[in-house]
Amino acid sequence: MLDPDVIRIKTDFVKESIAKKGADASIVDAFLKVDNKRKELIKKVDALRHDRKILSEEIRKKIAIKESAEKIKEKVREIGNDIKEKDKVLNDLNKQFTDLSLRIPNILHHSVPYGKDETDNIVIKSWGEIRNFDFQPKPHWETAENLGIIDFQRGVKISGTRFYALKGMGAKLERALISWMIDLHVEKHGYKEIFPPFLVSRTSMTGTGQLPKFEDDLYHCEKDDLFLNPTAEVPLTNLHRDEILNEEDLPIKYVAYAASFRREAGAAGKDTRGIIRVHQFNKVEMVMFVKPEESYSYLEELINHAEDVLRLLNIPHQLKKMCTGDVGFAAAIKFDPEAYFPSQDKYVEISSCSNFESFQARRANIRFRTKNGKIEYVHTLNGSGLAVSRTMAAILENYQQKDGTVLIPKVLQKYTGTDRITPEI
RNA sequence: GGAGAGAUGACCGAGUGGUUUAAGGUGCACGCCUGGAAAGCGUGUGUGGAUCACAAGUCCACCGUGGGUUCAAAUCCCACUCUCUCCGCCA
Numbered sequence: 130m131l132d133p134d135v136i137r138i139k140t141d142f143v144k145e146s147i148a149k150k151g152a153d154a155s156i157v158d159a160f161l162k163v164d165n166k167r168k169e170l171i172k173k174v175d176a177l178r179h180d181r182k183i184l185s186e187e188i189r190k191k192i193a194i195k196e197s198a199e200k201i202k203e204k205v206r207e208i209g210n211d212i213k214e215k216d217k218v219l220n221d222l223n224k225q226f227t228d229l230s231l232r233i234p235n236i237l238h239h240s241v242p243y244g245k246d247e248t249d250n251i252v253i254k255s256w257g258e259i260r261n262f263d264f265q266p267k268p269h270w271e272t273a274e275n276l277g278i279i280d281f282q283r284g285v286k287i288s289g290t291r292f293y294a295l296k297g298m299g300a301k302l303e304r305a306l307i308s309w310m311i312d313l314h315v316e317k318h319g320y321k322e323i324f325p326p327f328l329v330s331r332t333s334m335t336g337t338g339q340l341p342k343f344e345d346d347l348y349h350c351e352k353d354d355l356f357l358n359p360t361a362e363v364p365l366t367n368l369h370r371d372e373i374l375n376e377e378d379l380p381i382k383y384v385a386y387a388a389s390f391r392r393e394a395g396a397a398g399k400d401t402r403g404i405i406r407v408h409q410f411n412k413v414e415m416v417m418f419v420k421p422e423e424s425y426s427y428l429e430e431l432i433n434h435a436e437d438v439l440r441l442l443n444i445p446h447q448l449k450k451m452c453t454g455d456v457g458f459a460a461a462i463k464f465d466p467e468a469y470f471p472s473q474d475k476y477v478e479i480s481s482c483s484n485f486e487s488f489q490a491r492r493a494n495i496r497f498r499t500k501n502g503k504i505e506y507v508h509t510l511n512g513s514g515l516a517v518s519r520t521m522a523a524i525l526e527n528y529q530q531k532d533g534t535v536l537i538p539k540v541l542q543k544y545t546g547t548d549r550i551t552p553e554i
Numbered sequence: 555g556g557a558g559a560g561a562u563g564a565c566c567g568a569g570u571g572g573u574u575u576a577a578g579g580u581g582c583a584c585g586c587c588u589g590g591a592a593a594g595c596g597u598g599u600g601u602g603g604a605u606c607a608c609a610a611g612u613c614c615a616c617c618g619u620g621g622g623u624u625c626a627a628a629u630c631c632c633a634c635u636c637u638c639u640c641c642g643c644c645a
Contacts, residue, residue, distance in 0.1 A: 134608075168603095168604075171603070171604060171614080171615095172604060172605080172614095174614080174615095175603090175604060175605095175613065175614040175615080176613080176614085178613090178614060178615080179613060179614065181625080181626080182614090182626085184625075184626095185572075185625055185626045186572080186573085186626090187625095188572085188625050188626070189572045189573090189625090189626075190572095192572085192625095193572090198625070199625090201625070202624095202625040202626095203625085204625085205625040205626080206624090206625060208625095209624090209625075209626090372564095373564065373601095375564090498564075498582090500583090501583080502582080502583065502599075504601085
């Protein structure tokens with residue numbers, strides 16, 4: 130949600146930003162129209178309420194001295210009816226106002242490069258040396274199936290397309306990755322570990338920006354009106370919804386593992402093989418609540434924490450800066466670390482680090498009290514650290530051997546209890 | 555799922571129809587006191603909105619949410635949500 134004053138005063142700027150994101154900027158005009166009507170009506174209703182208050186007080190005085198107050202009563206009754214009528218209209222305007230506010234995308238940070246879609250994203254740095262394979266590297270799904278550590282067919286049997294089951298060392302490696310990543314972020318990077326609910330309410334989803342616009346992308350439990358979280362960002366950010374934090378407690382840094390669920394509506398035919406794009410995947414997520422003036426330095430820190438995971442795993446990767454058309458609805462700026470996949474000779478998104486500035490904080494009403502008592506919205510940031518299932522795929526690809534076995538990265542061996550995955554039946 | 559109790563400002567808590575412009579306390583901020591601190595004393599301190607220069611001032615709303623009764627609602631009525639206790643079911 131944007132500051133309404135910013136929309137009112139810097140209208141053209143806001144529209145321009147929305148257009149750059151590839152969204153329809155006419156929503157701003159719709160918003161301003163409702164906003165004006167709403168303000169006009171508030172003025173009228175407030176004045177009426179004021180009148181009623183004063184006349185009511187007169188009635189009280191008359192009754193106290195045992196004088197008839199019938200005439201004034203009648204007048205106040207009329208005012209009351211007028212208020213009631215106008216209130217109905219105002220209620221409707223308020224709903225429109227809120228709904229439109231929630232549908233206006235965040236304003237872009239000025240440094241975001243212009244571009245239409247993901248093809249216009251910019252690689253800003255690369256790390257690691259791509260291994261020289263003396264054989265044709267296999268895609269991760271082949272390696273995994275050959276090793277017997279992943280079962281696509283039975284996953285589909287159980288739940289349908291884009292589901293899979295991990296078996297034996299596959300399951301263990303997944304678990305090892307989760308534990309190691311969380312330990313790393315807690316011990317080295319200073320995050321507090323959270324184990325959040327995986328099902329979240331409509332209010333929570335609205336707070337982080339998935340709703341009301343992207344309901345189709347979410348799994349929904351109708352009976353209870355609960356949603357399966359698409360990322361731990363949702364429960365983590367909502368941890369402090371409707372709270373006023375203390376300045377000295379900032380920054381607050383949380384890390385959590387959560388199974389994440391996405392309907393992948395509209396992704397038909399994209400990454401259909403393997404475990405790159407599935408309906409349920411594991412992710413370790415980092416979320417920060419910071420003071421506004423510090424949010425961009427913490428964004429760098431956050432990106433570094435995500436990249437640190439890849440560095441320690443010794444997986445070649447690059448960092449991409451999202452262009453205006455690919456930043457998305459809620460973020461002001463977004464950077465994606467991408468891991469190298471040798472079978473496709475391609476980099477694949479494995480994390481996504483964003484600064485939402487006060488966009489989510491306004492929606493979720495997360496504020497902090499400064500030392501001199503002022504109340505301000507925090508800035509929220511989040512980044513995957515990392516998408517566990519994709520990391521597994523990246524390991525299977527980058528660490529595969531000619532004989533079909535897969536070496537386990539050094540940092541994980543303590544967690545897996547072995548340094549190599551060999552075929553399992 | 556059943557029964558009961560409850561939901562008031564950052565926190566605790568009073569308030570069952572009309573000076574409540576939400577008592578009081580805690581916390582916090584500032585000041586006095588002190589060598590410094592604590593204690594003590596004093597002053598200030600809810601949120602949102604309208605007007606407007608996001609100043610001062612003025613006005614309106616907010617006591618879980620939404621309706622209703624009334625000239626007037628934190629206070630009465632109805633529905634819902636959430637929390638707690640007990641019972642039931644259950645990993």
